[in-house]
Amino acid sequence: MIKLIHTADWHLGQTFFGYDRAREHEIFLRALRRIISERGAELLLISGDIFDTSNPSAEAMKLYYGFLRDVTSDNPGMRVIAIAGNHDSGARLEAPHPVLESIDVITRGTVRRLADGTPDYSRHVVPVMRDDKTVAYCLAVPYLRAGDYPEADTYNESISLFYKGVYDHVRILDPSGTIPIIAMGHMQTSGAALSEDDRGERTITGGIECVASDMFEPRTAYTALGHLHKAQRVAGRDDVRFAGSPLPMSFSERGSAKSVCYAEIAEAGERFQERRPEHDAGSDAGEDAAPEGTPIFSDATRRIELIPMEQTAPLVRVTVDGDDIDGLSEALRSLPEGEVGVGSPYVEMRVSVSAPEPDLRRRIEEALAGRSVRLTRIEAVATGADDAEPEVSPDLQGINPMEMALEIFRRRYGGDMPEGMRNLLGQAIAEAQQQ
Ligand SMILES: [Mn+2]
Structure with missing residues (x-):
């Protein structure tokens, strides 16, 4: 059995309306360390947007690398796999790789190309090893930018082609197809719920880059996604999940539960005894964390559980x-x-x-x-707000700014503009017209 923890969208270094969140992040990382040790996880998947900006502060970097050192020394034999999100600089995230690799932290932030110009898909197949044996393959694909993926008619097709290239590489390594596959990605998928009012989720060029989850082949044991800040499954598939951010990122998330995902994946040839889920995962969008220790999904090869994160x-x-x-x-x-x-x-x-x-x-x-x-x-x-559209004169040159302001004031506040304000506005208009 492979035990993994899936988390994403930490946004280290983020300030919330000007307030520094470093202490909240520190408390989250301490809780995460405890959970990993308690569960005996041998795989930690961080699905992008580790940092809030591509050029994180020294403090944010210290927090991240200190965490990696602590969590890997707590759990010898555990492998950490981190991918870059759209907020991260993939190259910057990969820069310390020679050092991180020595403590079993694998980072994939960029796409490299082979001599013939095709993406080097093999780099995105990261083996999960135990006693020199590969127990799973992790598809570590970062957020893909234009130029990273093969050209196709649509963004969805391009991303699908990239994942197909990575899956094809697994088929070369494991022709029998028995070793479980765990996929990672940082993207927006169709059939997922966005939080209203959260700009961080939407910075993928206007939010049009939405992809279908069927690119994750049915044989994939678990798909660990990042980008959306609300924890959720995708298009009804319990094994394709957004971990959600550990900290609420906007007021639209107030009251929504925060969690990290814990999954147990059967190894080649292993079968779990089937258990009926005791908790109804509910709709795709509105599921909250089940009581700790209760799987939200389980079948012969997977058991998935949400571990609630307390809000600081x-x-x-x-x-x-x-x-x-x-x-x-x-x-x-x-x-x-x-x-x-x-x-x-x-x-x-x-x-x-x-x-x-x-x-x-x-x-x-x-x-x-x-x-x-x-x-x-x-x-x-x-x-006094009145939702009706103010009448706009078809002749733009003929608009009198004072009349317009008085009309808008009446509609918003349901009364006349006070005299003092009217005089002030009159002065401002006169000065503007003089210039
Ligand atoms: Mn993102």
Whole structure:
């Protein structure tokens, strides 16, 4: 039996609305180390977006390489396989490879070419060894950029051709087809749920590069994907999974469970006793972590389990009426008191206002003094908001900026613009017209 842990999208070095998350990452990595040792995993798969940027800070790099040293010395015989995501620089990730290889950390960040110009697929077939015997092949394919993959009509076809090249290489190494295959990838697939409001997931050129999961051949024991921040299976296949990010990356993820994936894969000729899953994995999108120790999927050759990751700093959204100053202070009073620390919630304020409130941030910050929270953003929602499109004059030259502003103000706030503001705007318009 091969025991593996699959994780992805750490985004080390990320700041969240300006707040440094290094301590949260440190706590996650410590928990991950404990899980790996407890489970006796012999394979750790990191499916890309290890760092948040292609040029990570010294602190983020220290965190990563310190973790690799600790986790490999804790678990002799364990192999770590890491691929680059779209946020990583593949070349930079591979640079320390000569040193990392000596502690059994294999990194695949770039695609190399053979003399005839075809991609060197063999580099992406990484054997998993035990006692000098190959027990599995890992297809370590990083996020593929233009130029990495063979030309085809569509992005999906190109990526499929690349994976086919890698699978074909396994067929050369193992003609009998008995050694299990574990695939890795960093991509967006069709049949997966995106988090609304999470730009990190979408930086793959406009989000159009979506691929079908059927490129992972049915004989693949497990497919470890990265890129989407919500943990999920793909297109109904329990063995094709996004691990999800260990830290919530946007407010749209508040309340969604975070986990790492643990899988047991049967070796060649081995059969597991079939067990019925005790937990219904539910829909493709909305599955939460089952209680620890409960497989979400199991058959004769696989057992898959989600191991919940506790959240260090929760995300909290507070919705209040900004005109009701007492109500506002009341809502903020419910937030924890004390010093701001690593566990302090990140707070997003949604304040409904009936008029523009230039003073809102200062008022909220004052009311938050002494609270153990980290204010992220304040969203002022106009109560008089009218969703109807403002009427736009067909003659653009004929638009009077003051009239336009008064109309928009009326629609947003349901009343007339105060005189002081009108005078100020009049001055600004006059100055602009003079220039
Ligand atoms: Mn990504």
